[in-house]
Structures are given as structure tokens and as C-alpha cells.
Amino acid sequence: MKLNRLLGTAALAAGLYGTTVSGVQAADLEFYFPVGVNAPAVETIQEMVDAWDEAHPEHTVKAVYAGNYEETTTKALTAAQAGNAPDVAVLLAIDIFTLVEEDVVAPFSQMATSEEDKAWMDSFIKGFTVDTVFGGETYSIPFQRSTPIFYYNKDAFREAGLDPEKAPESWAEMIEIGKKLVKKDDAGNVVQWGTRVPNLGLAGLWLLGGMVYSMDGTLTTDSGTEVQFNTDATLSAISFLKSLAEEGIMQPGGVTWGDTPKAFIEGNTASMWTSSGNLAFVNDNAEFEWGTAFLPGGNHPGASLGGGNFYIFKDTSDDEKAAALDLVKFMTSPENAAKWAISTGYVATSEAAWETAAIKDYTAQLPQALVARDQLPYAYREVATFQRKRVAQIMADALEAIIAEGADPKASLANAQSEVDKILADYN
Amino acid sequence: MSWPVRPTQQIGTALDHVAGMTLAAVLAVLWGLPLLYSVWTAFHAEKYSVQFDLTAPWTLQNFVEAWNAAPFGLYFINTVLLSLMAVSANFVLCTLTAYGLVRYRFRWAGPLFALIMVQMLITPEILIGPNYLTLARLGLIDTIFGVALPYLSSAFGIFLLRQTFKTVPASLDEAATMEGAGMWRVLWDVYVPLAKPVYLAYGLVSVSFHWNNFLWPLIVTNSPEARPVTVGLSVFATVDSGVEWSLVNAATLMTTAPLVLAFLLFQRGFVDNFMRIGIK
């Protein structure tokens, strides 16, 4: 890094004396990114950023790991309002409405205008580009995308006399199979649950969205101004979720997101619904044979898409924007997208990335990783509206009230619906 | 429990003693267990983190991984700088204010003291929203100084020192003045020495506060260069992709170990000194 800075300074000096080295102005980029605890993700980002830095000695880039998704968005927005915006950041794809409303991001469609650039912007898998567009402009580039998949313990399936190659496909099958997977000790206490579906907070809402989609509904529409929470699709998804606890298949009450992979590794649950981003963690720590499958669905499979995209901030000089754009192109190139997917379990965002030799080797060794890609046709974006955080919080609160307090589903949904309608009334 | 008793009370005392022992044991175990558990987890591979197999191999691998995954050394230095900055400013500024309030007479002293006391209850963390905006206008976001700034002047410290300075005998002050000592001399030779126990008690509270403080630095810092340990830990343990307990516990112990070790080394001296001086 130091050497790069030195070279950068030298290049700048050369530029001042009229002998332009590269014809590009030096840019100092600040890049915010969010990831979880697993160290490989941070290391991989740093490696990729360093590689870009080395290839562009005239620029410097400082990658700042700013916390989880919500914190990173909060930080970037707060910093932007205070006039200290980062130049480029990976933020939740669904925060596009908030970022546009706060007028802090610059559209890629106005920066990347050459034919080559357009081809690049078209190279991403369609499911991921839905939430990059607002008002006809493309504001983000898919990068750190994930989708929940079904993980199951094949040894536990065998032990229960089930076919380890046949994961449950429908909710009915989930309940039937789940019952067989529950194990109790002599005192009658459960030592192994059938499954684990996180149902607390925004993560709970994320999974609920997929269930609703499998019933041919969506929690929010593409416009970002409409919520469809109080619907039959949501009610059936919730009644399935409740039945898991009622039938004794899942731990009653609130199920946390963060503890779920660990519960699976520990054999506390025979299966779990969680992000494809946990593939690496499970692969490193599971001491049993495990498989992945589509999430069981209502009418058909269904899942939410989640994760983060690249955004470039408005309050950035043209030179810095150009450098940032180059960095984004570099990070989302097929090779790097593949590398990123392999080290973390995030879903590679372009078809070309799935064609690289590296990812083919990887999926040959870890076929479980293919499920996330194959499930994409059944996946829809997560709850995305203006005022997303507040709207999503109201919906998550309603879900928690139903799950953890036994509130009446119909009434809770209706109540939440009218609250979010009030908030979104300003936008319609 | 420590005072002598009459013989007729001895049976009751024995019962008391048993009750005391039981209470002591229960409390000590309750208080110690979570920490022991954390030590167990930090020194074992992830797969043993919740299995208490006494033959499980001990390892330092978690510490190595956690150390490599985040700049904890830097976070620690930041916290030390932050605490030092805040405590030294607290000492100086609160002393000056308390001295001014106690030793001098001026018209608005009463209302001024009331105005200062407002901060005793409405502490800066309650005003995080507007204070963030102020700090941004000053261009101090993402700096250690910015984290410390709202806390440098403290009503609590002023209150404690004012109470203490009030007990300084007028004769001492007058004697020193007669001998030709100026304002600063009198402060340094007469007032400050008498307030030593208060500095110790307040210093302890203040250091422990900054060592703990989380929400404000979380909001104000963005980059590792300014992040204190608390924010570093929370950023490290964020649960988007599942919690690796062994790593989180290793990081927790690693960052708190220096202060704990310092306490273990100096605890006799520290606690004894603290108690000898006593707080009034």
C-alpha cells in the first residue's frame, strides 16, 4: 500500500511536470463494505482491492469494513449528509429507494455509457438487476448477493429412516419429514429439532417474503410504494410457520438468525433455512454429511433475494467516479465474482462468472453451492419500499408479535398494513 | 460478620455463617461462570465451544485468527488514547470550574451551577442526534478527538469537586494567600491535594465509562483508525452470516485482557489505596 501511494505520488508529480504517465488523475477512494464475522470475506475483499490498487498505481483505495448491512447503510447515509460520503460502497440492494430519496448516489447508467460498459451492465443475472433500477436509471451493480436455501443433515435423515437424497419440497412434506427428525431425551425434552426457520427481526421477514412468494404473492411491489402484507398468501405462510412450532418440529417462540448455523452444526436441529452465505461456515465445521436443497414452498418453491450491490456516491469528483467505476468493474469481473462467491458462499451475480474454471472446480467439489443459483428463477427481491427501515420494522414487529406473543395473525397483519399504508401514503 | 459476638449468639452466628457462605458461593459462581465459559470457548476449537469434553485439546488458534481478522491492537490503542484524553481533560476542566465556583463570588453563580447540573442528568448520549450534526459541522467525524469532545467537560466531575473544595478550610486558603501564593498556586497546593480521593473515585468512573462507551463512538466513527475496542468488537461479532463463538470470545478476551491483567497485578495496591482514602 505504501509503495502504491509512493508510486501514486510519483505519477502525480510526473503529471504536474507535463509528462502524464497514464492520462488519469489520481483518485483516493474510500470504499465501505459490510460482511459478517467470517474472516475469509474481509480478507477476500482486501485481496481484491489490493489487486486493483496494484494495477492502478495512480489511485489509492481504502476499504472500510463498516459493520453489518444496516449499520453500513446508516453510516454511509449519515456520512453523506454530513458531507463525508464514501466514494463507493456495497449497501443493501433494497436501499435503492432510500438512497435515491436522500439523493446521495449517482446512477451507473450515466457514468457507464460506452457500448462496452452497457454490455457489462447487461451481463448480470436478471433476478439481481430488478432492484438496481429506479426511474429508468441504473443505480447499483449486483455484487454480494445471497438467497436462503435449505440445509439438512443427511446423517440425521438416515437415522430417522428417511432418504438422505430427498429433501422436503412442500410445506406439507416439511412437516411430515420434520416430525420424524425430532429426537427427545429420556426426560422428554427435545435434543434435536426437525428444522429451524429464523423468524425474528428483519431476517425473519426476509424468509417470510420467500414463503409468500411461493404462494404467488409478494410483500412489496416493484414501485417501492406499495406493501401487500395483509393477504391470504401472507396468512398461509404465517400459518405454516406457526404450525412448525405447534407440531413440535421447531423450537417454539422467537428463533434468532445469528445462532441458527451454530444450532445446525451442533446437531440441535436436523435442518435449517438460512443464507447461502453460510456455505463456507457449514462446510468448515459440519462433522456430518450435509446437503442443500430449494426451500420448501407452498404452491411451488420460493425464496427472497438479499444482499448488497455496489453504489457510487454523488458527492464525488468525476475523476474519482471514473476510478470508482473501474474498481466496481474489476470487482464484478467474472474471475473476481467467482473468487468472491467461492470464498464466501454468496451467489455469483453474472452468468459468465458461473462459467469460469474456478467456479466449476468449486461446484464439482461442493455441489451444494449450485442450489442457490438454480433456485434463482423462484426468487424475488426482499421487502423494498421508500422508508424501508421503518416499513420493514413494522412488518417484522407484526411477525414477532404473532410468533413470540401469540397475537392474532389476521388482526396483526391488518394493523401493520394500515400503519405502513399511512407511511407510504406520501409517496403515492 | 466481622465483629465479635457474645457466646449466647454463637448458634445463630453459625447459622449466619452458613447462610453467608452459601450466599457467597452462589453469587461467586453466578458471577464467575459466564466468564469461565467464555475462557473455555476461546481456548477450544469451534466444535468444542459448547461441548464440555475435558479431554478436548486446548488451542490458541482462535486468538491468532481473531487477531488477523481485525486490527484489535489498533482498536485497543484508540480506546487508551480516548480514555486518557477524556480523563485528563475531565480532571483539568472540572477542577477549574469547581475552583471558580467555590473560591470566587459572582452574581450568576447560582444559576450557572444549575445550568451546569443539567448535564449531570441529560448526558451527551441522550443527545446523540444533534451532537452528531454538530460534530459533522466541526469536521470531527471519524476522529478520536471527536468521540471524546462531548465528554471533556463533565457536570458530574464538577459536582464532586465542588462538594470537596467546599470542605477546604478557609484558614488554609487564607494562610497560603498571605504567604503570597497566587490563584494557581493555591489551587495546586491547597485544593487539589485535599481532593485526591475524589480524583481517584471519579477517575475510576470516568475511565470505566469511556472503556465501555459504545453507542456514541459507533455513530461517530467509520474507520478502524478511530474505532475504539467496543465498536471494533461489535463490528467483528456482527451476525449477518452466523456467529463463530470461539472467535468472538477470543476477541472479547483478547481486548479486555490488558485491563484485567493490570487489575490483577495491581489489585492489592489499587483496592487498598482506594479504600484507605475512602470516598466521602
Place this chain on the structure above:
Amino acid sequence: MNKPLGISRAIALLGVPLVLLITFTHYPLLQSVVSSFWSKGTKIRPSKFIGLDNYAKLFDDPVLAKVMWNSLIYAAVTIPVTVALSIAMALLVNSKLPGRALMRLSFFLPTMLPMIAVANLWLFVYVPGYGLIAQVMIWLGLPDINFLGSSETALWAMMVVAVWKEAGLFMIFYLAALQSIPQNLKEAAVLEGAGKARVFRDIVWPLLAPTTVFVAINAMLNAFRVIDHVVAMTNGGPNNASALLLFYIYQVAFGFRDFPYGATLTVLLAGILGLFAIVQFKLLDRRTHYQ
């Protein structure tokens, strides 16, 4: 000691501290009041003057009602429990019981960990199925409890964490106070036939009063301003069952980006604390009359 304070002395002694206090306490307080009359604004939809609408909203906000109730219970439980436990700890550590040094260490260590570290640690204690408590429950053949995942227990779980962390620090202050109580006072009382409870009530407790005031003020402040464990452990859930007032302010201002409503809530919290202040000054006043 009533020398006149000249302007230069006033500046030297009071200048910097007052500027800082005003900038970060009085000015933001005023700013909160002012912005509470405005609506949430974004670049595209600028903030509008809405008079008292935000205050009307306070009465109409179901989350706030819950949060207020939570904060009240939290303060009403943690303050006395922390005070009582820290006195008990100080008495134990100050006694002649074997293993005192170990006890002192065990009580004091939690206070050396930042709250956020404590929260990380307690997540592992509370997690159902395989956490520390769950393992004990399973070993005893009892069903385990979903502490953080159910609305009945989440707030109590937060209180336990707070008390666990704070009692040890206050113990040190009580320990110092206990050691400054003259031994002969207690001896004299015992010779007069007073039982231990009497000795404690009539001699020890009154002499600990200044320490209790100090500890109670600090415990009260912490009850309202420390929310790190809520952020790290439950994020206020389930369904706001463990959300405290300051947490809600943080969520509204920084999460929902509704600074004006956050400011309104800040004014509310400041008002509550101001009320406490008046009560406390009255109490302190009464105490000074005794002396």
C-alpha cells in the same frame, strides 16, 4: 472565600468548560426542541414546519407506549437490585469468609469488560438448545427457556446482564465506605445486645448513605443511557419487548432517519430525567437538613 471573580479569571477558569457544556448539552437540547416542530425531511421531500404534530404523535405511538413501560420497569428493577447486590457483595468481601479474594475478583471482573463484550458473552449464555443455561437445564432434565426469543423474558434477560455487569463496580465504592466505618461503633452496638440486622439497619446503612446516593445516581443514569446490550443482543425485540427509550431514539433518528421525531423523543427523555433531577435535589436537600 468570596473574592470577586474578574473577567479574566472567569475566562481562565470557566471559559473552556462552559463553552463545551453549552455546545454539547444546552445547544443540542435547544436544537432538539426546535427540530421537534418539523417533519422528517429528505433531499427530495424537504422538512416542513408541523407545529406540535410530533408531540401529538407521542400519544399515538404504540411502540413508544411499550418502550416507556419497558424503561420504567427496567429502571425500577435494576436500580434497587444493583444497589442491594453491591452492598451484599461488599459485606461478603469485607467479611472473614474464606475465599474472599476470589470472590472479590469474581464480582469485579465483569465490570472490567465493556458492556458490548458482556453482551456477546451473554448471548452464548442465553441461547436455547446448547447455550450455558440450556445445557444446565438439559442436564437437570428441565425444558430450556427461549430467553431472548420470547416477549415475557427478553427484558428480564437484559436486566440480568446489566446487574451482572454493574454490581461489582458499585461494590468497590461500598467496600471503601464499609472500611471507613469505625469498628468500635459496631462493637458498642453488639455489646448493647443488638443483632446483626439491627447493627446493619441502625449503624452501617446510615453511614453508607452518601455512598448509596452516589451509587443510586450512577445506577439511574446507566438505566437510561446504557443500551449497548439491547443493540447487541435483541435489537429491541421480539416486537419491541426489550426496547428501551434511548434505544428507540437511536432507532428512530439513525435507523429510520427521522431526526425530528427522534428529537421529540429526546425532549421527552430529557423531561423525564429533569423530573428525576428535581426529585433528587429535593431528597439531597432533605439530607443536608439532617446534617
